[in-house]
Amino acid sequence: MAVSPASGRKAAIEARGVWKVFQGAGQDSVKALDTVSVTILENEFFTLLGPSGCGKTTLLRLIAGFDFPTEGEILLYGENIAPLPPYKRPVNTVFQSYALFPHMTVAQNIGFGLEMLRKPRAEIDARVTEMLRLVKMEELRDRKTSQISGGQQQRVALARALAPKPKVLLLDEPLSALDYKLRKDMQIELKRLQHETGITFIFVTHDQEEALTMSDRIAVMSKGRILQVGSPHDIYDRPSERFVADFIGDTNFLAGVVQSFAKGRAQVKLTGGVVVDAMVPEGFTPSGKVTVVVRPEHAQLAASGKGLKGVLENVVYFGTDTHFHVQLSDGGKFTVRQQNSRDGVLRLEPGSKVVVELETNAAQVLKD
Amino acid sequence: MRSANEVAEAAERLDVQRRLWLSAPALAIIFCAALGPLLVVLTYTFLTKGDYGGVKWIFSTEAWFSVFFERDMFDDTLSFADAHVSILWRSVKLSLFTTALALLFGFPTAYFIATRAENRRDIWLFLITIPFWTNLLIRTFAMMEVIRNEGIINSGLILLGVIETPIQIMFTDTAIMMGMLYVYLPLMVLPLYASMEKLDFRLIEAGYDLYATRLQVLWRVIIPLVKPGIIAGSILVFVPSLGAYVTPRVLGGGKNLMLGNLIDLQFGQGRNWPLGSALSITLMLIVMMAMLVYVRQASKGAGSHG
Numbered sequence: 271m272a273v274s275p276a277s278g279r280k281a282a283i284e285a286r287g288v289w290k291v292f293q294g295a296g297q298d299s300v301k302a303l304d305t306v307s308v309t310i311l312e313n314e315f316f317t318l319l320g321p322s323g324c325g326k327t328t329l330l331r332l333i334a335g336f337d338f339p340t341e342g343e344i345l346l347y348g349e350n351i352a353p354l355p356p357y358k359r360p361v362n363t364v365f366q367s368y369a370l371f372p373h374m375t376v377a378q379n380i381g382f383g384l385e386m387l388r389k390p391r392a393e394i395d396a397r398v399t400e401m402l403r404l405v406k407m408e409e410l411r412d413r414k415t416s417q418i419s420g421g422q423q424q425r426v427a428l429a430r431a432l433a434p435k436p437k438v439l440l441l442d443e444p445l446s447a448l449d450y451k452l453r454k455d456m457q458i459e460l461k462r463l464q465h466e467t468g469i470t471f472i473f474v475t476h477d478q479e480e481a482l483t484m485s486d487r488i489a490v491m492s493k494g495r496i497l498q499v500g501s502p503h504d505i506y507d508r509p510s511e512r513f514v515a516d517f518i519g520d521t522n523f524l525a526g527v528v529q530s531f532a533k534g535r536a537q538v539k540l541t542g543g544v545v546v547d548a549m550v551p552e553g554f555t556p557s558g559k560v561t562v563v564v565r566p567e568h569a570q571l572a573a574s575g576k577g578l579k580g581v582l583e584n585v586v587y588f589g590t591d592t593h594f595h596v597q598l599s600d601g602g603k604f605t606v607r608q609q610n611s612r613d614g615v616l617r618l619e620p621g622s623k624v625v626v627e628l629e630t631n632a633a634q635v636l637k638d
Numbered sequence: 639m640r641s642a643n644e645v646a647e648a649a650e651r652l653d654v655q656r657r658l659w660l661s662a663p664a665l666a667i668i669f670c671a672a673l674g675p676l677l678v679v680l681t682y683t684f685l686t687k688g689d690y691g692g693v694k695w696i697f698s699t700e701a702w703f704s705v706f707f708e709r710d711m712f713d714d715t716l717s718f719a720d721a722h723v724s725i726l727w728r729s730v731k732l733s734l735f736t737t738a739l740a741l742l743f744g745f746p747t748a749y750f751i752a753t754r755a756e757n758r759r760d761i762w763l764f765l766i767t768i769p770f771w772t773n774l775l776i777r778t779f780a781m782m783e784v785i786r787n788e789g790i791i792n793s794g795l796i797l798l799g800v801i802e803t804p805i806q807i808m809f810t811d812t813a814i815m816m817g818m819l820y821v822y823l824p825l826m827v828l829p830l831y832a833s834m835e836k837l838d839f840r841l842i843e844a845g846y847d848l849y850a851t852r853l854q855v856l857w858r859v860i861i862p863l864v865k866p867g868i869i870a871g872s873i874l875v876f877v878p879s880l881g882a883y884v885t886p887r888v889l890g891g892g893k894n895l896m897l898g899n900l901i902d903l904q905f906g907q908g909r910n911w912p913l914g915s916a917l918s919i920t921l922m923l924i925v926m927m928a929m930l931v932y933v934r935q936a937s938k939g940a941g942s943h944g
Contacts, residue, residue, distance in 0.1 A: 336843055356846040369844035373862040382858075383848035434849065 280347070282438055282470040283310040283333060288342035290328050302328040304494040310472060315464050317473045319481040320491035321517070326474045330440050333472065334363050346437060362431035363440040368423045370415040376426050377411045383434035401429040404463065421452045432467060441473045445480065457484055478518045482506060490514045510551035510637050515563045522604050524562045531556055536635055538562050542578050542600035548633035561636045566593065566607035568632035571618065577627040578604060584620050596626055682915040691909045701912030705920055722900070729897040732811060733879035736818045740875045741868065744826035752834035763831065766824050774821065778888045781817045782808065809891035817885040822878060826871035833867025869932050877925050897921050
């Protein structure tokens with residue numbers, strides 16, 4: 271059984287070289303997953319993040335058993351579950367649409383899984399009560415699912431999936447149907463549930479903010495491949511590929527040439543002539559022309575000094591912070607984000623000459 | 639000045655009035671073609687039979703009496719009307735069997751159509767309705783061609799060496815049932831399909847996810863959710879089966895009577911119009927009772943999926 275060297279924790283789910291090809295009508299077929307290998311640890315809040323059509327839901331459905339991989343293995347605590355039907359996998363799903371049974375009450379929905387597992391009635395009732403308390407829905411026990419609100423349905427769906435004590439809980443964009451405020455509450459609620467139950471959560475979303483705030487680790491996916499796996503911090507601050515940098519948050523892309531490389535850091539001469547000390551993704555040896563990324567909040571504007579020279583194009587006020595769009599003298603564009611404070615607001619008029627100063631460790635070299 | 643509410647209410651009243659006028663032609667037809675004749679039939683049940691058919695305008699409960707009892711020709715002793723009751727029983731039995739078989743065949747068919755790609759479903763539905771284009775009598779004779787002793791089934795089985803002498807299917811209850819099944823199957827498939835089309839197939843996945851096997855998903859998820867379709871289809875098959883006339887006449891060969899044939903007999907050879915009328919009303923009452931039970935069932939557990 272695979273054990274993560276870093277934490278010593280067991281692997282709950284391991285995907286090994288998983289391919290999924292959907293045979294379309296006629297000759298065309300869609301490659302939904304392309305040699306995906308990933309290890310998800312026990313008791314981890316793991317997020318599959320990517321735009322629609324990136325294969326994240328397909329991977330989730332393969333783990334749930336609704337689809338079967340064209341090639342590759344999916345291990346659940348070391349056992350290959352890829353050929354098993356969904357009802358033989360100790361894995362439960364919270365569906366995007368909740369998929370609550372409309373002909374059953376809240377309690378009947380929650381007890382359904384245990385009933386199918388032929389648990390004794392008393393045990394089912396006790397577990398249903400426990401689940402209702404966990405999601406704070408005790409008073410709605412005997413309601414029909416059509417008589418409760420969207421947020422309440424969401425909680426019932428969670429309770430229903432958690433009731434049979436699955437080894438892994440799969441969540442397919444469960445918050446996308448909720449309004450902003452409720453979504454924020456549920457994010458915290460989900461974190462709490464994961465912590466209290468100690469169950470491994472695999473969460474699928476296209477919302478990068480959701481992924482960053484909730485996850486222990488994130489896998490960023492695009493076009494059927496996993497591009498980068500790491501903590502939210504890693505993914506945001508140390509994106510390894512252009513897609514990851516671009517998909518998560520706002521980013522400035524700068525072209526440059528590698529001058530030297532040692533100990534995971536590269537000296538990159540940017541097009542404008544300035545040399546920056548940039549971090550390099552693990553196991554990657556940069557050479558020649560590269561792209562360097564800098565987050566907008568990791569740079570400052572000054573009227574003069576050392577840095578990237580340019581002209582301030584416009585200033586956009588956002589309340590908590592202000593965005594300064596700069597036209598660099600080498601032809602590129604750069605956005606600086608500065609937090610607003612009551613005093614000491616940088617008074618710069620569009621059209622004035624400015625210098626962009628990068629913070630130490632702000633720059634990161636991309637693989638592509 | 640009137641409030642917005644009052645204006646809205648007045649507008650709605652006007653709307654209802656207008657709609658009432660739109661429904662006038664339908665209401666007129668119901669009154670003239672259904673309710674009127676029904677009243678005539680009801681009146682006839684309380685009249686005395688004419689000597690050569692028709693009725694004499696003398697009040698009598700004789701017709702209702704003879705639905706269930708027979709009066710001995712010589713000594714006026716009463717006995718239970720075995721013939722009527724056995725025909726009634728056969729009608730109900732055959733209709734129930736036909737409905738059950740239609741459900742058994744129609745359910746997978748409707749499920750198959752509902753799970754096809756959206757643009758293909760219309761073609762399948764179209765194919766289901768093709769038998770409707772042909773006259774009932776012709777369809778029944780086609781069935782006869784299939785099941786008679788020299789028909790496709792028997793000659794096929796003999797050719798294959800499965801049997802040596804033809805199986806007698808014609809002129810049996812089985813023949814009547816096969817005929818009715820063939821004729822009324824689309825009436826089962828269409829409402830079932832309408833229900834299944836609305837079915838959220840993610841609920842089936844949710845069932846599998848929660849450890850339900852295929853059979854459990856069918857019983858616990860699919861059937862409860864398509865129950866309105868099952869009920870509607872069952873009514874649509876059971877009701878015309880109970881009153882079927884042509885099919886038992888042709889395939890039953892006149893010796894296995896059903897209610898429809900019995901009623902026909904009273905207006906023809908029997909020359910007992912009041913009895914025919916009473917039998918008709920009896921048939922209608924049975925149908926209404928069956929419907930009432932079904933509708934009760936439907937409102938009990940259908941939930942929001944209606």
